[in-house]
Amino acid sequence: MSVATTTVNNTHTHHSTITPFRSNSTASFEPAPKIGIHDISPQAVEAKYAVRGKIPIIADGLSELIKKNPEDHGLPFNKIVNANIGNPQQLDQKPLTWYRQVMSILQYPPLLDSAVEFPQDVKDRARLILEHIGSLGAYSHSQGAPFFRQSIANFITQRDGGIRAANANNIFLTSGASTAVSYLLQLLSKDEHSGFLIPIPQYPLYTATIALNDAKPIGYYLDESQHWATNPQEIRHLIKENKEKGVSIKALVVINPGNPTGAVLSRDDMVKLVDICAEYGVVLIADEVYQENVFDGKEFISFKRILGELLNEKPELYKNVQLASLHSTSKGISGECGQRGGYMELVGFSDAVKDTIFKLASINLCSVVSGQAMVELMINPPKEGDESYKLYKEETTAIFDDLKSRAEYLYQAFQEMEDISVDKPQGAMYLFPRLNFEPASYHKLFSRAKNSDLLIDDIYCIELLEYTGICCVPGNGFGQKPGTFHLRTTFLPPGKEWIERWTQFHEKFVTKYKDSTLFI
């Protein structure tokens, strides 16, 4: 049956009639089957990404159910608490006024001459950006607009105390930090013998991207007994062991401050890690997206700074070190995840290799230009004396203090839960508590796990979601030592009520699964 209709033109152009369709097709053939899972990239099929994996997908389903039946959904909660992903503005965090005022002018420059009273520094910055980039709607240079890159280079130089001047030609603007990871791992994956050292637990973007590139993840365990410290000795050992097996180690990934652990690296360990990279010719990928999220007592030092100091001291030893440092507007105090701003700085790469990264960036044309502008606003905020400064300071201080107190409150709550241990947060946006459920005293739980495809931490997170609406991610999505079980939760959701519900759930969970002492 052919259906006669009129084209609805999607543009301003005139409407026109398409001749009713008459198939002159005398087509007859045996239709081929659809492609299936065995016809596509096995790497894509195998890759896992728990942060948006099984449990968040169930949570989305429950959320839909609540939306469709707000009165009669039959669930013991009315709302999903998304603690599975560091997404501050999905929860209650308000965007910073400074960012958004400038961005509104960049989107609609006539606002500069309108009745809206923007602070002078907002208007000045918007004008300056527009002068340099023209329109947000034009593709920029593949690495990002030169103006933004120079500004980022200045920021890095200043942040690192002027140890080494950063060069705008080494900066690549990216869509969040994810694109940077994707370029680097794609570039460095020569073949299936290419190995990448990644922390365990890790942010699963790394294992997923390594899997997509058919390369080899080599996990080095962070030491839970030492507040998730990094053990350079273990990394050396793994390099030697894997080299003997014929693995060519391409890069050492370090996440500092740590995701999901929240640990902040010590200066001594950082020096040792740079030494390893210098000695073995391994690229250092420093994921430093949480550099603003560091709590009292701890302090963020960039790898660029450490490398700069070492280069000043012993250039011959460190001149070949290749460092890629990543940053993003998604985290920190800005929390502008959806705007996809980010950058990477490349230090010490050969021109030929850098040109290849440039080509990868070119194939994607450029990162979103509004996201590039976001990076500029993050690294070059209002200064004392600027009209926006006071409000900016108030807003950022409030957010920082709020995050810190949320982290502490959640930490306290976990500390009081039976059979849970947890580290005091030093940085980032997460807690990674350990579920100390021993087989000897949790027979019911382990036999339930045995009879299903689920691990202990899966069961905990699923039941937590089903009973409270709190969505977090099982530790196995990040990697953990065999026989240990964790979960990652952000401390971003507002209020204390959800934490109280968690505490109540936990009591019930323990009551349900822990062997009664009567039988011991």
Added chain:
Amino acid sequence: MSVATTTVNNTHTHHSTITPFRSNSTASFEPAPKIGIHDISPQAVEAKYAVRGKIPIIADGLSELIKKNPEDHGLPFNKIVNANIGNPQQLDQKPLTWYRQVMSILQYPPLLDSAVEFPQDVKDRARLILEHIGSLGAYSHSQGAPFFRQSIANFITQRDGGIRAANANNIFLTSGASTAVSYLLQLLSKDEHSGFLIPIPQYPLYTATIALNDAKPIGYYLDESQHWATNPQEIRHLIKENKEKGVSIKALVVINPGNPTGAVLSRDDMVKLVDICAEYGVVLIADEVYQENVFDGKEFISFKRILGELLNEKPELYKNVQLASLHSTSKGISGECGQRGGYMELVGFSDAVKDTIFKLASINLCSVVSGQAMVELMINPPKEGDESYKLYKEETTAIFDDLKSRAEYLYQAFQEMEDISVDKPQGAMYLFPRLNFEPASYHKLFSRAKNSDLLIDDIYCIELLEYTGICCVPGNGFGQKPGTFHLRTTFLPPGKEWIERWTQFHEKFVTKYKDSTLFI
């Protein structure tokens, strides 16, 4: 030498002093060399992307030279004319007021209650979007915000005359169309025997992405003598030939309207292409980003519509056809390249395969949310009666007419040039003229090419750039029949002066290289 400094904190947090660095490093080791081109992905090294390749890079260098020495650069022009890339807002195209007013409110919602007088429909749309998505700064669902996906589904259904209702669950918001291409080719590249049928000439994103995935490009020639028509017979022939060689053909890429050719497919050929996909189980990747850029006499019909009609007529024959259709905010009348908005619709894919694409999208978290909003504004513009309608209509009509007249003027100019032939533009943003320089009458040119690494079209484009500042892309970057030479130029640059300079250059080029008739 260690340098004592103070950390410059990049956030609102208090300044702190870092202990001056004393290396306790008794480190002594043989530093490893840097990684070189042979240590990295050979696919990344091999991939080529001419649109931002050699000639545009030389142009960037010349542009820098002019900027640094505006008075004394020694070049015969004062400005680079970027005709190498479809980037309207880099040139003189103004953003549409409708888009940018709504975007400014999305970035800074307090504008809704400010003194700015925005049209009512602008405010209403911004409010509606904010109600559904919350903040632009939050990650959306990995496929894109459900609200935008439903709106896109409605647009598709209406555009295609209601033939088949589109489903929001099959829509993926992407960063321009490039990300969609990247997901699809990555997904479908099972191994090195996976083949992709691509038009020759083609947009080099396809060959580059196929190379990155270590898959096999199988070029089908567009027929220059038939206004660059697609020849279904040749495609059938290539499928058979390659199947015999053990190649597993995964997808047929069709760019309609064509890039770089500007050709618009006929309905009959579209039906034949769908037949091929149905018979051989080949995914149809329809790059339809120029669907709004169609000039009079021609008309865009979507593959979704053709497939829908065939499905209504003979469901048994077409039920397994898998179509991915791509669209973008970068082209059309909007030309919002830097905002990175785009979507793909998947039709007929199995759930397992679609879930894998979803996972790829999840690993990238989400496409930029402001770009998602741009798509909404493109596919759901002001309607008659809305306050913005008149201005929107005026602006879009002016842009459309302007593009059309630029295309025609450039077309006329090429028609008058010696030894150039060119097709009348039917769509897209490019002309792809042929340089009819025959070896028999251009001895000097061919011997220059022979003595260098350059092809005839390279030489032409380099000299054009050096003498006029006009940057376009040699045909070999897109693919062309052996022994033929072309170039791709956009018709976006404003004014006629650059075209006149081109005409003058061309005369000189012919005079320089063409054998004098005296010697014949």
